[in-house]
Amino acid sequence: MDIQGQEVTTLTQLTSSDSEEVHGWHESVVRTSNQKTESSTEPVPDVSVGTHFLPSETAEEIPVRLEGVYRETIREWWYGQVVKIHAEKGYFEANLKDQKGIEIVAEFDIDPEFKDLVFYGAQFVFYVTTKHGRGSPQTMSQLEFTTPHVWRKHDDEHAEEIYKELFPDDAPL
Amino acid sequence: MSFFPEKVLFPPADNELEISVFGPGYGESVVLHVPGVGWGIVDSCVTKIGKAQLVPPLNYLLEMFPSISPSLAFVILTHPHEDHYRGLEEVLGKYPGGIQRVCRYDGDGIRELKVYLAQQRVGGNYVSRGLVNVFRAMNEAEKRGAKFRRLTEMTTVFELENIEIREFGATDIRMVALSPSARSCQKYVEMLLKAFAVVGKLTVPIDDEAHNLISVALLLKIGDIQIILGSDVESGAEENTGWKAIILNRDCPSLWASIVKVSHHGSQNGFNPSAWEKHCEKKRPVAIISPFWQGNTVLPKKEDLDNLKQVSSKVGITANVKLEKNLYKYYPREVVRGLLNSARSARVVEPARGIGFIRVRSLLNGQITEFRAESPALWC
Numbered sequence: 001m002d003i004q005g006q007e008v009t010t011l012t013q014l015t016s017s018d019s020e021e022v023h024g025w026h027e028s029v030v031r032t033s034n035q036k037t038e039s040s041t042e043p044v045p046d047v048s049v050g051t052h053f054l055p056s057e058t059a060e061e062i063p064v065r066l067e068g069v070y071r072e073t074i075r076e077w078w079y080g081q082v083v084k085i086h087a088e089k090g091y092f093e094a095n096l097k098d099q100k101g102i103e104i105v106a107e108f109d110i111d112p113e114f115k116d117l118v119f120y121g122a123q124f125v126f127y128v129t130t131k132h133g134r135g136s137p138q139t140m141s142q143l144e145f146t147t148p149h150v151w152r153k154h155d156d157e158h159a160e161e162i163y164k165e166l167f168p169d170d171a172p173l
Numbered sequence: 174m175s176f177f178p179e180k181v182l183f184p185p186a187d188n189e190l191e192i193s194v195f196g197p198g199y200g201e202s203v204v205l206h207v208p209g210v211g212w213g214i215v216d217s218c219v220t221k222i223g224k225a226q227l228v229p230p231l232n233y234l235l236e237m238f239p240s241i242s243p244s245l246a247f248v249i250l251t252h253p254h255e256d257h258y259r260g261l262e263e264v265l266g267k268y269p270g271g272i273q274r275v276c277r278y279d280g281d282g283i284r285e286l287k288v289y290l291a292q293q294r295v296g297g298n299y300v301s302r303g304l305v306n307v308f309r310a311m312n313e314a315e316k317r318g319a320k321f322r323r324l325t326e327m328t329t330v331f332e333l334e335n336i337e338i339r340e341f342g343a344t345d346i347r348m349v350a351l352s353p354s355a356r357s358c359q360k361y362v363e364m365l366l367k368a369f370a371v372v373g374k375l376t377v378p379i380d381d382e383a384h385n386l387i388s389v390a391l392l393l394k395i396g397d398i399q400i401i402l403g404s405d406v407e408s409g410a411e412e413n414t415g416w417k418a419i420i421l422n423r424d425c426p427s428l429w430a431s432i433v434k435v436s437h438h439g440s441q442n443g444f445n446p447s448a449w450e451k452h453c454e455k456k457r458p459v460a461i462i463s464p465f466w467q468g469n470t471v472l473p474k475k476e477d478l479d480n481l482k483q484v485s486s487k488v489g490i491t492a493n494v495k496l497e498k499n500l501y502k503y504y505p506r507e508v509v510r511g512l513l514n515s516a517r518s519a520r521v522v523e524p525a526r527g528i529g530f531i532r533v534r535s536l537l538n539g540q541i542t543e544f545r546a547e548s549p550a551l552w553c
Contacts, residue, residue: 076512105520105522126512129511149295151372152373153372155295155372159295166305169309
């Protein structure tokens, strides 16, 4: 994975303490490039190949190994959901929940790079990482939105199956 | 383990009416004791105390009646909002005393809502398992013998005539739904149909506030008392929806009230001056609010509270939603720095320190026997 956030990362199903309420994390998650860094003392060389370990249930620091010199640690991550959009003012409100159940209300700027992904109810993962390597450690933060789903013809069948599973007592669609 | 202080866990007398409103900040539930009818629960909520997740209306009744639970005369879901149905599955499935009557908002949009939920699930959007489970639990309750009823304007929840109540005498007892109007139901279905998935288009969820359209407001009349439970009914975007539709309905009973569970968390959207004029016809009622937060929206706002103080004799609020700006109390410095690097602002929602609730008990002649605000609830 490209640490500079230029590529699409691969995430499998996220787990969380409230996993029943978290659905639909598709394999492809758009990694937005509004990645911001803190305390950067020198330019970070591009490391284009690496292995990204997922956020897990544990709130402990999770190392992200990269080929080469750098090591990235996830310090904290939140499951987020867009609850209000202020398009004209260029920001949105979101509720964030961490693995310990602490809830945060936050406002984020709508970055042109991901403005199409911001709609009421859109889900994302927000995480803060520390990158260790040459020079002093850098604190970074990043939003990853789920890709919006475009309805395809065969999704109708899938919806029928889901309907049957969710409401077994009802007449089928 | 007891979550309520012992001093509150004494049941009302058989001739005493009780309304207890729970609202931890996200969620709302009303527990009623109606002489001659029994106990009932309208909507449900959950809250966390330490590591324990509680369903306040359920815990309240279980702790008040630790050995033999009285049967519930009615359980009502007013509309499919998470802050009104969370925990209802537990109430319906785990309450040991049996349930006589299960009611929910008008069924016209149910099938459409279910299809919408299934499609949203396929689309990967957030779909609460909770609502699906509540529908299922309602079906199960019906199979176990509970009467099932769909509520729309002027639907009766229960009606008893000439019931003898100790120290009061004979009285009629009636609970009736004031909403949703036919137009609201129609609009709601249209809105769901519009949100249905279309091949080649994105599956985007509808705004959560849309569900307020089909909120059920309830009116309970017994003895010399009338209680209005406003649910999330809004003032009405057009003549035939919300409070506007209730007022215009020729069959609507008189809307004077002794106690009002203020609609839509005391917000400006839920405040209809004409409706409040009617609530005040006999005297200014007691107003009870359950607050609400989502994102940076915290209801009621100060000006909303000021409005309500003008039209009520007493205003109670079930919790005080506190958003903590000092993130360092919760996270290490680097994490806060990273968070604020991306976010314009961020505040932690302070968890409740106890199950607060407002309780009013009254004799049927209107004489109040108890006004209680259990912290963090308070009278404003």
